[in-house]
Every structure is written in structure tokens, then in C-alpha cells.
Amino acid sequence: MNLRKLATLAKKQDQLLRVCFYLLLNLAENVKVEDKMRKRNVVGLLVTSLERSTLELLVLVSSFLLKLSVYRENKDEMKLVLEQRFSSVSVLLQQYPLLTLAAILSHQDHPW
Secondary structure, eight states: OOHHHHHHHHHHHHHHHHHHHHHHHHHTTSHHHHHHHHHTTHHHHHHHHTTOOOHHHHHHHHHHHHHHTTSHHHHHHHHHHHHHHOSOHHHHHHHOOOHHHHHHHTOOOOOO
């Protein structure tokens, strides 16, 4: 398989992932559905998708992670998956300098 076909395939995969994550993001407006997603490891899938290179997909994934970070369980899961995939957070932030991701990692517990 030549590089051009591989690039086309990766682009189509990113488009499909973007549509699927967008659908899940809209479904996550319902708290019960969001909890079901958490139980089925949507956080791990989202964090893994941060390795993709399409800007639209990265923005969508980071906004989805930000939405999920409201709950402590999701935030703890994000940290666990990030620590497993990357040896240090600084390496992650060098590879993926998304401000939203930095906000998730430094997200403080709020009284609300």
C-alpha cells in the first residue's frame, strides 16, 4: 500500500471518528447515557484519539473530554489512561499542545 492510499485511509478514519464522537457528544447531554458511556470506557477511546493529527477531530475530542471532566470519576480515568499511555504529562503536552487538555489535567474541584 503506497503512502498516498495510507494518507487517504487515515483521513477517512478521522472523518468517521469525528462523526461518531460528535454523535456521542450530543447523546451525552443525557446524564444516564453519559454514565453508560463512562462504563464502556469512552474516556479511554477519547484519550487514545488524541494521537490523531486532524485538527477538527482533536478539537472535538478535547471538548468532549472537557465536558466529561466535570465528574471526578471521568477525571480520574483520564489521568490514569494518560499516565499509562505516556510516561510523563510533560511529554504529552509537548506532543499535543492543546490548551483544553492542559485545563483538564489541572482542573480543580469546584464546590458546585
